Amino acid sequence: MALLQIAEPGESDAPHEHRLAVGIDLGTTNSLVATVRSGMSLVLNDERGRSLLPSIVRYAGGGEIEVGYAAQAHQASDPRNTVVSAKRFMGRGRKDIAHVEMLPYDFIDAEGMVKLKTAQGVKSPVEVSAEILRALRIRAEASLGGELTGAVITVPAYFDDAQRQATKDAARLAGLNVLRLLNEPTAAAIAYGLDNGAEGVYAVFDLGGGTFDISILRLSKGVFEVMATGGDSALGGDDFDHRVFCWIIEQAGLAPLSPQDVRLLQVRAREAKEYLSQHSEAPITVKLGSGEYVDVTLTTDIFTEITRTLVQKTLVPSRKALRDAGLTAEDIKGVVMVGGSTRMPQIQHAVGEFFRQEPLNNLDPDKVVALGAAIQANLLAGNRAAGDDWLLLDVIPLSLGLETMGGLVEKVIPRNSTIPIARAQEFTTYKDGQTALAVHVVQGERELVSDCRSLARFELRGIPPMVAGAARIRVTFQVDADGLLSVAARELTSGHEARIEVKPSYGLSDDEIAAMLKDSFSHASDDAFRRALREAQVEAQRLIEAVQSALKEDPELLSAAERSHVDNAIVRLQATIMGDDRRAIDQAMDTLSKGTDEFAARRMNKSVSKALSGKKIDQIGIDA
Amino acid sequence: MSACTTTTSEAPAAPQAVPVNWQGAERASPVTLSARAADHIARFLAKRGKGIGIRLGVRTSGCSGMAYKLEFADGPNPEDIEFISHGVKVLVDPKSLPYLSGTELDYAREGLNEGFKFNNPNVKDACGCGESFNV
Numbered sequence: 099m100a101l102l103q104i105a106e107p108g109e110s111d112a113p114h115e116h117r118l119a120v121g122i123d124l125g126t127t128n129s130l131v132a133t134v135r136s137g138m139s140l141v142l143n144d145e146r147g148r149s150l151l152p153s154i155v156r157y158a159g160g161g162e163i164e165v166g167y168a169a170q171a172h173q174a175s176d177p178r179n180t181v182v183s184a185k186r187f188m189g190r191g192r193k194d195i196a197h198v199e200m201l202p203y204d205f206i207d208a209e210g211m212v213k214l215k216t217a218q219g220v221k222s223p224v225e226v227s228a229e230i231l232r233a234l235r236i237r238a239e240a241s242l243g244g245e246l247t248g249a250v251i252t253v254p255a256y257f258d259d260a261q262r263q264a265t266k267d268a269a270r271l272a273g274l275n276v277l278r279l280l281n282e283p284t285a286a287a288i289a290y291g292l293d294n295g296a297e298g299v300y301a302v303f304d305l306g307g308g309t310f311d312i313s314i315l316r317l318s319k320g321v322f323e324v325m326a327t328g329g330d331s332a333l334g335g336d337d338f339d340h341r342v343f344c345w346i347i348e349q350a351g352l353a354p355l356s357p358q359d360v361r362l363l364q365v366r367a368r369e370a371k372e373y374l375s376q377h378s379e380a381p382i383t384v385k386l387g388s389g390e391y392v393d394v395t396l397t398t399d400i401f402t403e404i405t406r407t408l409v410q411k412t413l414v415p416s417r418k419a420l421r422d423a424g425l426t427a428e429d430i431k432g433v434v435m436v437g438g439s440t441r442m443p444q445i446q447h448a449v450g451e452f453f454r455q456e457p458l459n460n461l462d463p464d465k466v467v468a469l470g471a472a473i474q475a476n477l478l479a480g481n482r483a484a485g486d487d488w489l490l491l492d493v494i495p496l497s498l499g500l501e502t503m504g505g506l507v508e509k510v511i512p513r514n515s516t517i518p519i520a521r522a523q524e525f526t527t528y529k530d531g532q533t534a535l536a537v538h539v540v541q542g543e544r545e546l547v548s549d550c551r552s553l554a555r556f557e558l559r560g561i562p563p564m565v566a567g568a569a570r571i572r573v574t575f576q577v578d579a580d581g582l583l584s585v586a587a588r589e590l591t592s593g594h595e596a597r598i599e600v601k602p603s604y605g606l607s608d609d610e611i612a613a614m615l616k617d618s619f620s621h622a623s624d625d626a627f628r629r630a631l632r633e634a635q636v637e638a639q640r641l642i643e644a645v646q647s648a649l650k651e652d653p654e655l656l657s658a659a660e661r662s663h664v665d666n667a668i669v670r671l672q673a674t675i676m677g678d679d680r681r682a683i684d685q686a687m688d689t690l691s692k693g694t695d696e697f698a699a700r701r702m703n704k705s706v707s708k709a710l711s712g713k714k715i716d717q718i719g720i721d722a
Numbered sequence: 723m724s725a726c727t728t729t730t731s732e733a734p735a736a737p738q739a740v741p742v743n744w745q746g747a748e749r750a751s752p753v754t755l756s757a758r759a760a761d762h763i764a765r766f767l768a769k770r771g772k773g774i775g776i777r778l779g780v781r782t783s784g785c786s787g788m789a790y791k792l793e794f795a796d797g798p799n800p801e802d803i804e805f806i807s808h809g810v811k812v813l814v815d816p817k818s819l820p821y822l823s824g825t826e827l828d829y830a831r832e833g834l835n836e837g838f839k840f841n842n843p844n845v846k847d848a849c850g851c852g853e854s855f856n857v
Binding site: 100101102103104105106107135136137138142143144145237240241242243 | 762763765766769770776777790791792793794795796830832833834835836837838839840
């Protein structure tokens with residue numbers, strides 16, 4: 099007998115057609131899977147009642163693959179084949195990884211993304227992540243009693259195209275149908291139901307085991323826009339444990355410890371920290387392998403004192419994120435707490451003081467992202483209650499466009515457009531008889547290609563030879579619900595088409611995105627000037643080429659004096675193009691243009707008389 | 723989707739007597755909830771924030787003819803028959819009642835999976851997974 103869940107009125111599924119959907123928080127340290135059951139979002143536990151799955155995969159020498167706690171047990175004994183924090187390597191090249199030399203892995207710098215050499219051969223971070231996702235899928239299917247319709251997987255807000263694509267690839271490899279990738283802070287906001295009502299600006303404060311992220315989200319009309327992100331990729335609960343660990347050693351006056359004793363004390367340090375979230379004193383008594391006894395008591399006051407600088411370190415990126423968003427603490431309507439480390443009263447207090455309000459913390463901060471993802475997955479799978487007819491949207495963080503003549507950027511999809519989105523724009527050829535068009539896709543806010551990030555290049559071939567400007571080429575940019583871009587170019591008369599899925603080999607970090615945005619503001623007037631200059635230069639070049647091709651065709655229409663006059667005007671215009679005086683370019687263009695008016699008129703007469711010559715008057719098509 | 727195979731019991735159970743008078747049936751409460759099921763329903767309703775109880779029913783669909791309906795109820799329909807079981811309001815439409823008479827709704831855990839289970843004495847045979855049934 100199948101086990102049933104309560105449906106919304108009128109929404110009972112037909113038998114065998116339950117749309118089982120889950121939300122997955124694929125974390126750096128731990129991962130979780132959640133679902134909506136009888137209208138309630140809840141995290142699915144493993145057979146031993148544990149909700150977290152350590153994001154650790156071990157490729158054992160015997161051909162066995164262990165995931166989670168089983169892999170964690172071998173972290174110390176088999177570090178080379180036990181991959182932790184694979185999320186940090188997703189879609190990253192070797193040079194993008196911080197402290198790569200400190201990691202115990204055999205990295206291979208493959209194109210686009212690093213790979214790791216293990217006892218079971220070379221594995222990419224995508225494959226490692228797929229093992230974690232597969233374990234969660236199996237857990238979910240056992241819990242829900244059926245195959246999954248799909249999953250929503252969360253990613254950090256600052257993940258770029260390459261990292262998102264890698265995450266999606268991992269999910270597919272794990273046999274999951276990805277309904278959508280969702281930004282982690284957005285998922286946390288959904289778990290708190292912020293999407294259901296109040297419009298406004300929210301902060302999501304995410305302090306995990308090893309990383310800290312702060313995001314400023316604006317909610318309007320059911321759309322969450324990420325206004326700013328910031329953080330510290332090397333700050334988390336582990337650092338607090340370490341401070342306690344050092345304090346214990348100092349208090350107990352311990353000599354250098356064996357690795358086992360270090361591990362033991364680290365565990366005790368963490369336990370003491372967690373105990374202090376509920377109590378004012380944590381006794382720490384340990385018998386070390388060396389035979390020494392440790393017997394100290396950590397009080398809240400001491401803990402606050404030794405971790406004060408760490409708490410302060412979370413406020414620096416918070417302040418910066420507010421500044422990037424152009425806001426102050428008063429503008430923040432609510433603060434969502436994410437990550438187990440936000441349980442520390444010291445953090446709660448500091449965040450409350452900084453944002454001048456009590457943070458939202460009544461949901462389990464370890465689970466809140468997965469819970470929000472589950473709610474979104476349930477909606478996307480089609481299990482909607484009446485009144486839930488909205489669809490949550492995300493926006494693209496930076497404008498997408500392509501390169502036009504002169505290295506200028508033509509923006510096709512402006513930043514903060516809600517996704518999914520498709521936009522088409524028509525372009526044309528620049529030269530007579532041009533049969534191919536190079537499409538260079540760029541991302542960024544600046545006016546010149548050199549200041550933006552190059553995403554992809556491809557060529558459209560087979561354009562029928564035509565005069566410059568006659569061809570009509572429709573370029574379509576499409577961004578799917580996960581923020582992934584595909585670009586297609588189609589020549590409308592011949593129907594020739596070329597397209598590309600954008601899989602950039604290297605990504606932008608959140609800092610780079612922020613920097614690019616800031617650049618675009620501070621360079622706005624400079625950029626406008628440079629754009630105008632480039633446009634004038636392109637226009638001038640076009641005029642020169644048109645005149646030169648006409649001169650080549652009909653040299654006999656000009657006298658030697660006239661010819662030298664035109665040639666001089668061309669040389670003068672060419673000289674101004676090299677410089678950066680836009681007015682001089684305009685003037686020289688004007689001179690050349692006026693100087694060739696007569697020439698153009700003669701050419702016109704010539705071609706008309708050529709068309710008419712030798713024809714009787716009734717043969718000339720005046721059949722209008 | 724799991725395959726749908728029909729498993730017929732060797733000796734079909736004798737058809738249950740169906741109460742003719744529904745008003746009388748109300749006293750006998752032909753549809754009941756187990757304490758555990760009632761407990762879970764109450765929790766789900768509280769979490770959901772609205773709804774007066776749950777609605778049970780059957781529909782003709784599925785590979786063995788009938789399928790259960792289990793939904794939150796936001797208000798009674800005029801023809802509904804109401805029961806109270808362990809403090810939870812249960813609504814059943816009169817057309818479904820003959821198929822559900824004598825049913826106890828339980829909340830069960832099978833491995834990692836948990837959910838509601840219809841213990842329905844009227845069922846003669848069900849498809850392999852039990853999601854649809856015959857009377």
